[in-house]
Amino acid sequence: MAKILVLLWLIGLSLFDIRYKSVPVWMVLLGGAGIICGGFYKYAFEEYHITGSLWGMAPGILLLLLAVSTGKAGWVDGVVLLLLGSALGIQGIILTAMFSLILISILSVILLVMHRVNRWTRIPYIPFLTVGYLLSELIV
Secondary structure (H helix, E strand, O other): OHHHHHHHHHHHHHHHHHHHOOOOHHHHHHHHHHHHHHHHHHHHHOOOOHHHHHHHOHHHHHHHHHHHHHOOOOHHHHHHHHHHHHHHHHHHHHHHHHHHHHHHHHHHHHHHHOOOOOOOOOOOOHHHHHHHHHHHHHHO
């Protein structure tokens, strides 16, 4: 059930990211609250290792640092990746991020070859993160 809720949250964020090129803060906070509550539940009632969750946040922290220092990435993308990493753990987020980066790279190359975009065009990342999450959940 939790995986479906995370997927629905990512789909909602993706739709806003594609349509408006921004994501409402309330949607990010809503998903974050759900993920944090789910983490507390897992920690209290199931066998759950918090270190995996903390290591899972590393890609999100790196993307946040990139967003703050260069402005080449959106800070919301970093926050979503951080929250997703805390829910999935290090192995899950690495697989999800790998799939999303491969997909966005392939699309970017295709669009560049077709002269639809240039090097300064901003492509929303959350939809690719959503597909990456779906692929990683289907494979594992």
